[in-house]
Amino acid sequence: KAGVTQTPRYLIKTRGQQVTLSCSPISGHRSVSWYQQTPGQGLQFLFEYFSETQRNKGNFPGRFSGRQFSNSRSEMNVSTLELGDSALYLCASSLGVSGAQETQYFGPGTRLLVL
């Protein structure tokens, strides 16, 4: 079974631009979660999508948004990029139906650099 894939793997943008990151979950998984990883703040939860609906949201400004398609693939968008948005963005997929015990399978991440 193919793992979680994320595209692109690396991205360089300038302040004020917007960016879209993509995540393809493991086949059969309906839940996709997004995390931001930075050296200073560590791993922080952005949002979770399940069956095309946002089920959970972290404490990030409205510039961060996401969506999920009918095939469970998910995208996250960051508008009006700031220098502080430079980070590794990880997505994780799971079945989404068995509660907190479920293993979340992580992708390799997209490394975003904002100049």
Next chain:
Amino acid sequence: AQTVTQSQPEMSVQEAETVTLSCTYDTSESDYYLFWYKQPPSRQMILVIRQEAYKQQNATENRFSVNFQKAAKSFSLKISDSQLGDAAMYFCAYRANYGGSQGNLIFGKGTKLSVKP
């Protein structure tokens, strides 16, 4: 709000020796899971071990075991017979269990483990 604290930013262990990574957490929930994730350099994060809060028995997975002290809100990871491939960042994580739904993972800041040959 729930928090997870890893007090050891870096640890080092000799190959074949045993090392223990510390983790404490704070929550008012009674039903939750605790996890240890491993993130090797430039590689994907993978689950090492999980512990259900209602289970008193400590979880074990081959060379990895935990010491779960619910009253003390402590969840340490013991790696026995350390191998060079164990070198990685290790993250302790917490997730509340809301029945059919699932809370998000809350991570500690991580412990960087080095293994010396």
